[in-house]
Amino acid sequence: MALEINNLTVELCAGKDESGCINVVDSLFLSVKEGEVVSIVGESGSGKSFLGLSILKLNPQGVSRIVSGEIKISCKSQNVEADILKLKPDELTDVRGKIISMIFQDPNTSLNPVMKIGEQITEAILTHKKISKKEAKDIAVKYLNYMNIDGLARFNSYPYELSGGMRQRVMIAMAMVLNPCFLIADEPTTALDVTTSLQVLKLIKEIKEKSGVGIIFITHDLTVARSISDRTYVFYAGQVMESGNTEDIINNPAHPYTISLIKSIPSLSPDYVPKQKLFNISGYLTKDDFKNGKCRFYSRCFKRDDGCLNDIGLRNFPDSENGGKYGRAVRCIKFNSRGGAK
Amino acid sequence: MENNVILSVSGVSKHYKYYKTLFDIRKNVIKAVDGVSFDVYKNEIFAVVGETGCGKSTLSKLILGLTEKTSGKIYFKGELLDYKNKKNDFRKKIQILFQDPYSSLNPKKKIYKIISYPAVRNGIIKNKKKDRIEFAAEQLKVVGLPETIALNYPHMLSGGQRQRIGIARCLSVRPELLILDEPVSALDVSVSAQILNLLMDLKNETGMSYIFITHDLKLVRHLADRVCVMYGGKIMEIAETDDFFKNPSHPYSKSLLESMSFLTSTRRNL
Numbered sequence: 001m002a003l004e005i006n007n008l009t010v011e012l013c014a015g016k017d018e019s020g021c022i023n024v025v026d027s028l029f030l031s032v033k034e035g036e037v038v039s040i041v042g043e044s045g046s047g048k049s050f051l052g053l054s055i056l057k058l059n060p061q062g063v064s065r066i067v068s069g070e071i072k073i074s075c076k077s078q079n080v081e082a083d084i085l086k087l088k089p090d091e092l093t094d095v096r097g098k099i100i101s102m103i104f105q106d107p108n109t110s111l112n113p114v115m116k117i118g119e120q121i122t123e124a125i126l127t128h129k130k131i132s133k134k135e136a137k138d139i140a141v142k143y144l145n146y147m148n149i150d151g152l153a154r155f156n157s158y159p160y161e162l163s164g165g166m167r168q169r170v171m172i173a174m175a176m177v178l179n180p181c182f183l184i185a186d187e188p189t190t191a192l193d194v195t196t197s198l199q200v201l202k203l204i205k206e207i208k209e210k211s212g213v214g215i216i217f218i219t220h221d222l223t224v225a226r227s228i229s230d231r232t233y234v235f236y237a238g239q240v241m242e243s244g245n246t247e248d249i250i251n252n253p254a255h256p257y258t259i260s261l262i263k264s265i266p267s268l269s270p271d272y273v274p275k276q277k278l279f280n281i282s283g284y285l286t287k288d289d290f291k292n293g294k295c296r297f298y299s300r301c302f303k304r305d306d307g308c309l310n311d312i313g314l315r316n317f318p319d320s321e322n323g324g325k326y327g328r329a330v331r332c333i334k335f336n337s338r339g340g341a342k
Numbered sequence: 343m344e345n346n347v348i349l350s351v352s353g354v355s356k357h358y359k360y361y362k363t364l365f366d367i368r369k370n371v372i373k374a375v376d377g378v379s380f381d382v383y384k385n386e387i388f389a390v391v392g393e394t395g396c397g398k399s400t401l402s403k404l405i406l407g408l409t410e411k412t413s414g415k416i417y418f419k420g421e422l423l424d425y426k427n428k429k430n431d432f433r434k435k436i437q438i439l440f441q442d443p444y445s446s447l448n449p450k451k452k453i454y455k456i457i458s459y460p461a462v463r464n465g466i467i468k469n470k471k472k473d474r475i476e477f478a479a480e481q482l483k484v485v486g487l488p489e490t491i492a493l494n495y496p497h498m499l500s501g502g503q504r505q506r507i508g509i510a511r512c513l514s515v516r517p518e519l520l521i522l523d524e525p526v527s528a529l530d531v532s533v534s535a536q537i538l539n540l541l542m543d544l545k546n547e548t549g550m551s552y553i554f555i556t557h558d559l560k561l562v563r564h565l566a567d568r569v570c571v572m573y574g575g576k577i578m579e580i581a582e583t584d585d586f587f588k589n590p591s592h593p594y595s596k597s598l599l600e601s602m603s604f605l606t607s608t609r610r611n612l
Contacts, residue, residue, distance in 0.1 A: 043531065043532060044530050194557055194598070194602055195597070196394075220530060223560075261531060261532065264531050264535035265531055265535075265560065266538075266561060266564035267560065268563055268587075272563070274583070277539055277542070278535040278538055280533075280535040280539060284500050
């Protein structure tokens with residue numbers, strides 16, 4: 001059971017001619033195994049949410065187009081093996097929710113405010129399974145209980161009657177109710193505060209251990225990624241800048257972008273000196289950064305020189321097994337296996 | 343130490359009444375802020391921490407006089423804080439920086455108008471276009487933005503630039519106390535580092551005091567001199583930052599600190 005994305009390129013166009021087009025996702029390789037949490041870390045505008053949508057082919061039609069690549073899924077419990085990009089529309093409907101489901105960022109806007117939460121959950125079940133409404137209700141109540149919500153009492157509640165954390169848990173219940181093989185969580189904790197986001201993270205981890213679902217966790221917060229994920233992909237301007245084991249990346253970052261990201265977060269560790277100047281990445285992520293040719297981080301990098309004007313692609317660490325799929329890889333010409341790009 | 347107190351809040355409460363149904367005769371009361379007392383010293387960063395709904399933002403509204411307090415008194419430099427009293431110009435001395443730079447700037451006004459409005463309102467400059475643009479350009483320099491954007495609209499700027507505009511607007515009347523209501527929670531990590539550095543520099547230059555409202559303990563550790571923990575409208579603990587992180591005394595502070603350190607530690611601890 002695995003989800004594998006090979007060489008995926010998604011184009012987003014503004015204006016009438018080709019010049020307005022940028023690759024929001026550019027020749028991307030990504031893989032998720034059973035029972036594994038993979039996080040995608042990057043700042044806003046880097047295309048990470050767009051990637052999440054593209055995996056389910058939910059990217060806005062008309063302005064964006066999947067140019068090339070394949071998204072292979074194999075799911076034993078549902079007996080499915082397919083390439084999502086080659087599926088017909090009705091087959092795609094079977095995949096969405098049943099094999100790959102998604103939790104969206106903001107629970108306040110992604111639940112229907114005029115539908116009871118129980119109805120919203122049973123709707124998801126009845127779309128995919130031919131069972132009676134009563135059976136569907138039983139399943140929904142079971143899953144709500146599982147999320148630490150009193151299922152029977154809350155079945156007839158409207159979203160406005162719930163707190164933010166509870167709403168997010170309803171969203172997770174809705175995503176898990178069909179027992180999917182993969183879950184895409186798009187910033188599930190960003191709208192919540194510290195104590196509730198902790199509960200939600202613990203819940204996601206628990207679900208993963210019980211059901212063996214493979215999770216793609218999209219976040220902009222390295223500390224959240226660290227607490228939950230096995231592997232991390234650092235995403236910038238539509239490209240993976242660095243990938244590998246989460247702990248390795250945080251303890252020993254190789255790409256200048258990852259290094260700057262880690263330096264710019266104040267830490268809670270005992271040897272941290274407060275009130276010093278924080279490191280900051282100069283400038284902003286702009287549309288021009290998405291143009292091919294030079295390294296996409298070039299304009300903001302603190303280590304740039306003329307060598308960076310040629311993009312070298314993602315290169316594996318020489319000593320890592322499996323190469324770019326599961327091992328460590330970095331996209332920086334400055335990096336060599338001996339010294340690192342420090 | 344007494345002379346160094348810039349803001350003194352004593353026993354301030356805000357109770358909201360509500361009715362469960364239209365014909366409800368009982369008075370149900372929510373105590374959003376309940377008997378809160380603390381002092382803020384000169385050139386100090388005083389952090390207020392707590393989860394959503396604990397009354398942090400209500401407290402800031404009370405200090406700013408945006409909502410009427412139910413009881414209690416607030417003193418600013420020893421004088422009773424009363425915004426109706428025009429003599430003291432309290433509006434000029436206390437300013438706030440809002441959380442969300444996307445909704446706190448008027449989308450229909452140009453940047454120079456946004457920045458210079460408080461100055462015009464307080465009679466620092468005349469309400470003439472030329473004066474206002476000049477004044478705005480000066481303020482933009484302080485926060486490290488190019489003068490040329492004075493004629494732009496907010497939608498033309500990025501999140502970090504907008505938050506800088508917000509800071510420029512607060513600082514334009516030279517306040518002595520600045521309330522920061524979650525100033526970086528809507529921004530990216532790299533941008534929030536820029537804003538935090540700017541705020542630190544400005545504090546050291548001007549000698550302002552900050553009341554820093556947040557739920558992110560990492561920022562508190564990084565910036566604050568003293569920490570105040572709120573829960574359910576009441577203050578649970580006030581402590582020096584170092585002491586707080588070494589040895590939190592209230593159970594709620596402990597649980598808050600635990601949930602934070604969980605996020606920063608390795609995943610094995612989950």
